[in-house]
Amino acid sequence: MEWLERMNRAIDYIEANLTGEIELREAAHMACCSSYQFQRMFSFITDVTLAEYIRRRRLTLAALELQHGGAAKVIDVALKYGYESPVSFARAFHALHGITPAMARQEGIALKAYPRLSFLITIKGAEAMNYRIETKESFEVFGIEGVFRVDGGGEAPQTPAKLWEQSLANGDVKRLEACAGDLPSFVSRDLHPVHAVCSYRKTGPDTFSYMLCAFKDEGSNTDGYTSMSIPAHTWAIFPSEPHPWDQFGETIETLYKRFYTEWLPTAGYEQVDGIDFEMYGAKDGLNYIELWFAVRKV
Structure with missing residues (x-):
């Protein structure tokens, strides 16, 4: 509580x-x-x-x-x-x-009122939330970095979604895939080569770091990319159900929302510095997502 x-x-x-x-x-x-x-x-x-x-x-x-x-x-x-x-x-x-x-x-004029917000625990039903807790040693990633304002302002691209859109359109994601090494042993073999990591370094009170990234190993070509070492952490990992591509936005939004509104308030953990990974994979012709949140017991 x-x-x-x-x-x-x-x-x-x-x-x-x-x-x-x-x-x-x-x-x-x-x-x-x-x-x-x-x-x-x-x-x-x-x-x-x-x-x-x-x-x-x-x-x-x-x-x-x-x-x-x-x-x-x-x-x-x-x-x-x-x-x-x-x-x-x-x-x-x-x-x-x-x-x-x-x-x-004027008397009788219609106005709108937005009351003060309070955070409470709400019982929302019995829908299971799949997750696992894993502790991993430090590892390295590299890729295409952006620093974004929380309010979406600043120079283009203004959001991570636009960075993805731009990087897919100009071939940067394909080039990053070609430079990636093998997936590390601690992740699923069904994952794609390119993922995303958020808030892995401090950039300012109203901005955050976001990188389209690949795991770094001996076979990786990191020339021209930003490299980052991710410290050892305990991770709370939330996998999505398999879904078609047109349901991606809704699926990832639901995962994030359930983490913050259902799991985090009651699990006895807190997030570490806001660090999280978006891992993307495919299985049996459908896509899936894993959200990794760096956490610690409280």
């Missing part, structure tokens, strides 16, 4: 600072994880980004203040909730509520 307490402490901090500056590093510190890891967990658990949650909460409170605050000026409410001008506030307010800030004062 400690995991839930940490996440709720982070929400307490955010709620207490909706009219001021919210330091994501401080919220992440209360959740005992990195800024990137906190934002990533938040998105998988709630199906909304942390930035969007904060925006919705601020505009919810702003609407209440305009409706019940008597002579409160729109400009004062805008500044109170972090908007630099009445124009930007009015635009955001209309996008959420469908009306202008001035109209919010």
